[in-house]
Amino acid sequence: MISAFFGDRFGYSPNISGFTPGRVNLIGEHTDYNGGLVLPAAIPLGISLAVGLREDDQIRVSSALYEHIYVGRIGDKAQSHWADYVIGTIHKANNLGLLSTGADIAIQSDLPSGAGLSSSAALTVGLLKLCRDLGSHPMSELEIAKQAQTIENEFIGVPCGIMDQMAVALSPPGQALSLDTFTLDFKLIEIPGNVHMAVIHSGIYRQLSEGRYKVRKEECDIIKKRLGRQDICRMTDTEYSNLSDLPATIQNRARHCWSEHRRTKSASLALKSNDMKLFGSLMTESHQSMRDDFEITLPEIDKLTEDAVKFGAYGARMTGGGFGGCMVACVDETILDEWKSRVLKQHPNAFYVC
Ligand code: ADP
Ligand code: MG
Numbered sequence: 001m002i003s004a005f006f007g008d009r010f011g012y013s014p015n016i017s018g019f020t021p022g023r024v025n026l027i028g029e030h031t032d033y034n035g036g037l038v039l040p041a042a043i044p045l046g047i048s049l050a051v052g053l054r055e056d057d058q059i060r061v062s063s064a065l066y067e068h069i070y071v072g073r074i075g076d077k078a079q080s081h082w083a084d085y086v087i088g089t090i091h092k093a094n095n096l097g098l099l100s101t102g103a104d105i106a107i108q109s110d111l112p113s114g115a116g117l118s119s120s121a122a123l124t125v126g127l128l129k130l131c132r133d134l135g136s137h138p139m140s141e142l143e144i145a146k147q148a149q150t151i152e153n154e155f156i157g158v159p160c161g162i163m164d165q166m167a168v169a170l171s172p173p174g175q176a177l178s179l180d181t182f183t184l185d186f187k188l189i190e191i192p193g194n195v196h197m198a199v200i201h202s203g204i205y206r207q208l209s210e211g212r213y214k215v216r217k218e219e220c221d222i223i224k225k226r227l228g229r230q231d232i233c234r235m236t237d238t239e240y241s242n243l244s245d246l247p248a249t250i251q252n253r254a255r256h257c258w259s260e261h262r263r264t265k266s267a268s269l270a271l272k273s274n275d276m277k278l279f280g281s282l283m284t285e286s287h288q289s290m291r292d293d294f295e296i297t298l299p300e301i302d303k304l305t306e307d308a309v310k311f312g313a314y315g316a317r318m319t320g321g322g323f324g325g326c327m328v329a330c331v332d333e334t335i336l337d338e339w340k341s342r343v344l345k346q347h348p349n350a351f352y353v354c
Contacts, residue, residue, distance in 0.1 A: 001048070001108070002014075002017045002019075002048035002049065002050045002106060002108050003017050003050055005050070005064060005106050005108055006050035006052065006062075006104070006106035009062040009069060009106055010052060010060070010062070010069075010104045010106070012052060013052075014050035014051055014052045014104075014106070015051055015052055015053050015134060016050070016051050016130050016133060016134050017048065017049060017050035017051070017130070018048070018049060018126060018129065018130055018133075019046055019047070019048045019049075019126075020046050020047050020049070020122040020123075020125060020126030020129070020168060021042040021043060021044065021045065021046035021122065021168065021173065022042075022043050022045050022046050022047070022111040022117040022118050022119060022122050022168070023040045023041060023042050023043060023117065023118045023121075023164065023167040023168055023171060024040065024041060024043050024116075024117060024197060024199050024319055024326070024328050025038060025039065025040045025116070025163065025167075025319045025320065025328070026039045026040065026041055026176055026197060026267070026271075026283070026319075026328060026330075027039050027260075027263060027264050027267045027282060027283055027286050027317070028040075028163075028260060028261070028263075028264035028267075028286075029260060029286065029290055029294070029296075029317075029318075029319070029320075029322075030216060030220075030256065030257070030260070030290075030294060030296070030321075030322075031181065031233050031257060031260050031261050031264065032160075032161030032162060032163035032179075032181040033159065033160070033161035033181075033217060033220065034161075034181075034220050034224075034230075034231065034232045034233045034257045034261075035181060035182035035229075035230050035231025035232065035233050035234060036181060036182070036231070036233025036234070036257060036260065036261035036264065037178065037179065037180055037181070037233070037261055037264040037265055037268070038163045038167075038177075038179050038181060038264060039176050039177070039178055039179070039189075039264055039267060039268055039271075040163055040164075040166075040167035040171060040176065040177055040179070041167070041171060041175065041176040041177065041191060041197060042167065042168075042171045042172060042173050042175075043117065043173075043199065043353075043354050044173065044354055045110045045111045045117070045353065045354055046109070046110070046111055046122055046126075047107060047108070047109040047111055047119060047122040047123055047126055048107070048108045048109070049105065049106070049107055049123070049126050049127055049130060050105070050106045051103050051104070051105055051127070051130050051131070051134065052103060052104040052105075053099075053101060053103055053134070054101050054102040054103055054104060055101055056101065056102055057073050057074040057075070057101065057102045058071060058072070058073055058102040059071070059072045059073060059074065059076075059086065059087055059090045059102045059103060059104075059105070060072075060102075060103075060104045060105070061083040061086045061087070061104075061105050061107070062104075062105070062106050062107065063082065063083075063106075063107040063108075063109075064106075064107065064108045064109070065082075065107075065109070065113075066082070070082075070083035072087045073102065074090060074091050074094055074102055075091065076091075078155055078156055078157065084155070084156055085120055085123045085124055085151070085152075085156065086105050086107070086123065086127065087155075088124070088151040088155030088156060089123070089124050089127045089128060089131075089148075089151055090102065090103050090105070090127070090131075091155070092128070092147060092150070092151050092155070093127075093128060093131035096137075096139070096147065097137055098128070098131040098132050098134070098135060098137050098139070099131050099134070099135070103131075105127065107123070109122075112201055112326075112353065114205050114206060114324075114325070115201055115205070115320065115325045115326050115353070116319050116320015116321055116325035116326050117199070117320070117325075117326060117353070118164040118167065118168055120152060120156075120158075120164070121148060121152075121164035121165045121167070121168040122168050124148040124151050124152065124165070125144055125145060125148045125165055125168045125169045126168075128144045128147060128148055129141075129144055129169075132144065141169040141170055142166075142169070142170070142184065144165075144169050145162060145165035145166045145168075145169040145170070146162065146165070148165040148168075148169070149161075149162050149165045152165075158213070159213070159214060159217045160213075160321075161181055162181055162184070163179065163181060166179055166181075166184070166186070167179070170186065171188065172188070174190065174191055175188040175189060175190055175191060176188070176189045176191055176268075176271060177189075178268040182230075182231045182234075189268060189271050189272050191271065192271075192274050192276065193333075194276075194332060194333050194334075195276050195314070195330055195331065195332055195333060196330075196331050196332075196333055196336050197328055197329075197330055197331075198313075198328070198329045198330075198331050198336065198339075198340065198352070198354075199319075199326050199327070199328050199352075199353040199354050200304065200308075200326060200327050200329070200340075200343065200344075200347075200350050200351070200352055200353060201325070201326050201350060201351050201352075201353050202298075202300060202301050202304055202318075202324060202325065202326065202327060202347075202349070202350050203347075203349030203350050203351065204298060204300060204301070204323075204324035204325070204349075205324055205325075206321070206322075206323045206324035206325060212296070212322070212323055213321045213322070216253065216294065216296065216322075219249070219250055219253045220232060220253060220257065222246070222250055223235075223243065223246075223250060223253065223254050223257070226242075226243060226246065227239050227242075227243075232254065232257050232258075233257045233258065233260070233261035234261065235254070235257075235258055240254060240255070240258060249295075252292070252293040252294070252295070253293065253294060255289075255293045256289045256290065256293035256294040259285075259289055259293075260286060260289055263282045263285055263286055263289075264282075264286075266278070266282055267279055267282040267283070270282065276314045276330060276332075277314055279314060279315065279330060280309075280313065280314025280315025280316075280330045281314075281315055282315065283314075283315030283316060283317045283328070283329075283330060284305070284309060284315040284316060284317065286317045287302075287305050287316065287317035287318055290317070290318060290322065294322075296318075296321070296322025296323060297318050297322065297323075298323060298324065300347075300349075301318045301324070301327060303347075304316075304327050304343070304347055304350060305317055305318065305327050305329070307342075307343055307346050307347065308327060308329040308331075308339075308343055309329075311339050311342040311343055312331070312332070312335050312338075312339050313329040313330060313331045313339065314329075314330040314331070314332070315329065315330050316328065316329035316330070317329075326353060340352055
């Protein structure tokens with residue numbers, strides 16, 4: 001299907017195509033740039049990409065979301081345009097020696113963009129993998145994830161951590177990726193078959209580049225500077241009490257990093273031992289910490305997660321960078337349909353994603 005779409009848009013057959021899933025973060029929010037643990041899992045939705053090689057340095061990008069074809073060149077700077085991620089990735093692929101020309105790229109996606117489900121990482125990781133697979137240049141999935149992160153950090157200017165790229169590059173469907181973002185050690189944990197990690201979009205959209213994400217990162221930088229360590233999620237009780245002369249807001253941000261890291265550790269153990277009650281209550285606590293200490297939720301999403309639990313989920317939390325996007329809830333398969341319809345009835349702007 002993606003090859004046919006590529007043919008329609010560019011008039012020839014692509015050299016390579018593939019599908020990359022999005023991911024949902026089950027727990028561990030804003031810990032990935034603070035040296036803490038995260039627990040994302042791949043979802044069935046994702047992005048299909050097809051690439052055709054060119055002989056010049058042009059980059060043409062066509063997304064099924066838009067009618068027109070965007071035309072850029074290797075070396076172009078970001079233009080605050082939806083095609084920036086692709087331009088940045090083809091530029092990077094040339095720098096890494098995976099490509100030595102421009103390319104035509106077609107994109108089809110069933111992943112809502114800007115919803116905290118890593119459409120940007122699916123694009124950059126997926127495209128880098130295809131560029132690698134086109135040639136004979138070996139590159140591990142881990143290296144691809146790291147390079148994809150630099151595209152977002154340096155080319156786009158979003159100071160995101162490594163979680164999205166690692167999750168998209170490494171986690172197979174049906175398993176969660178317990179990732180230590182400081183050491184990059186990871187292990188896969190099976191998600192029990194009797195529960196569903198339901199993703200519901202709040203109907204509120206946001207963009208990471210908007211700035212509020214950046215502000216949280218800068219607040220964490222103050223804590224890093226004070227403690228002289230990057231992995232502030234692992235600060236000791238004594239280090240936490242040494243922050244007492246900083247503004248209350250900064251202390252609250254520190255408490256979220258500290259507690260979220262510990263919750264994520266407990267949640268990985270709970271998932272492993274199939275204790276979904278405990279897993280769910282840790283998700284709900286995570287939401288409360290994002291609401292009260294990190295202050296990245298919105299009243300509508302607070303209500304959505306409260307109703308999710310009221311109607312029978314083991315637990316629920318906003319997922320992603322914040323200020324909109326999706327909720328993830330851990331729901332027993334036996335009540336899923338009824339739960340879904342009750343939640344959606346209360347929240348007419350929300351919609352079920354997967
Ligand atoms: P998230 O990664 O949470 O979905 P981001 O703001 O990080 O949100 O990335 C969204 C960006 O990724 C969009 O603004 C756009 O540039 C790009 N993108 C995602 N999906 C598509 C698509 N189907 N076609 C074109 N660009 C896309
Ligand atoms: Mg993103």
